[in-house]
Amino acid sequence: MSHTDPPAPRTGRPRSTAADAAILEATRASLVDLGWSKLTMGDVATRAGVAKTTLYRRWAGKNELVVDAVAVLFDELELPDRGSLAADVQGVVLQFATLLERPETRTALMAVVAESTRDDSLRHRIRSAIVDRQKRLVLLGRERAQARGELRYEDDASAAARNADLIFDVIAGAVVHRTLVSAEPVDAEWASGFTTLLLLGLSGAQAGQAWHHTW
Numbered sequence: 001m002s003h004t005d006p007p008a009p010r011t012g013r014p015r016s017t018a019a020d021a022a023i024l025e026a027t028r029a030s031l032v033d034l035g036w037s038k039l040t041m042g043d044v045a046t047r048a049g050v051a052k053t054t055l056y057r058r059w060a061g062k063n064e065l066v067v068d069a070v071a072v073l074f075d076e077l078e079l080p081d082r083g084s085l086a087a088d089v090q091g092v093v094l095q096f097a098t099l100l101e102r103p104e105t106r107t108a109l110m111a112v113v114a115e116s117t118r119d120d121s122l123r124h125r126i127r128s129a130i131v132d133r134q135k136r137l138v139l140l141g142r143e144r145a146q147a148r149g150e151l152r153y154e155d156d157a158s159a160a161a162r163n164a165d166l167i168f169d170v171i172a173g174a175v176v177h178r179t180l181v182s183a184e185p186v187d188a189e190w191a192s193g194f195t196t197l198l199l200l201g202l203s204g205a206q207a208g209q210a211w212h213h214t215w
Contacts, residue, residue, distance in 0.1 A: 022048040023055060027069035028104040036111040041065070063115070063122045070108045071129040073099060079137045085145040089195045090188070092137055093175055097186030100179045110180060131168070138168045151202065170198060 026047035030039045041062060045052040059065040077095055082088050099105050116123040142164065145151040154160040174194060178186050 019048070019050055019054065020058065023050060023058070023065075024069040024072055027065055028073075028108050031066065031069075031111055032103055032107045036066075036115055039066070063112075063119065064125060066108065066112055067122070067125045067129050070105070070112055071133065073102075073105050073108070074130055074134050077134065077137060079140050081144060084148070085141065085150045086195050086199060088141045088144065089171070089198060090191045092141070093171065093186065093191045093194060094188065096172075096175050097179055097191075100176065106180060109176075131172075134172075135164060135168050138164050138171075142167070167198075167202075170201075 026044045030043050041055050042052050045055050079092050082091050112126060116126055146153050178184050
């Protein structure tokens with residue numbers, strides 16, 4: 001008769017998704033009300049209705065907590081198939097701008113970016129939790145455009161990765177500067193003009209690469 005080992009007992013209390021959401025929402029609210037310098041883990045815990053130890057079981061400190069509170073907002077961005085690369089780009093640009101118009105997003109993003117100029121570990125966390133995660137939108141959009149025949153497939157994986165980084169930087173940089181630095185609206189007209197400029201650049205770059213490979 002065979003014997004099987006009993007399942008290993010679970011240690012600790014299971015993590016609550018609802019508690020995480022409440023904590024991240026409280027973090028963004030604290031940033032809006034208090035700013036980075038006055039925000040404390042204790043204030044966030046009080047607002048979220050949890051013990052401060054609950055926060056420290058999930059996040060090592062304020063930096064990690066605030067970045068995750070920002071990152072979850074950007075995870076709301078989506079790229080539905082709108083039928084063409086131009087429509088896809090315009091759609092995500094407008095969606096991104098709308099997200100940045102929310103006080104909690106604007107305040108939290110500017111706070112972590114400002115603080116990251118003095119903290120290398122925070123800058124690396126921003127890259128991994130926000131930038132690298134959101135590059136998924138560029139990769140998905142490019143994949144669809146290639147399947148439609150709007151963009152050619154790239155044989156060089158390293159060059160393809162660099163191009164994806166560049167496209168992300170151009171889109172994110174332009175929209176963030178327009179909304180948060182220039183304080184100008186990102187409306188349908190602006191998004192259309194920006195998309196035209198971006199696609200001209202992409203088509204020109206691919207034409208240049210094709211010309212280069214013939215020599």
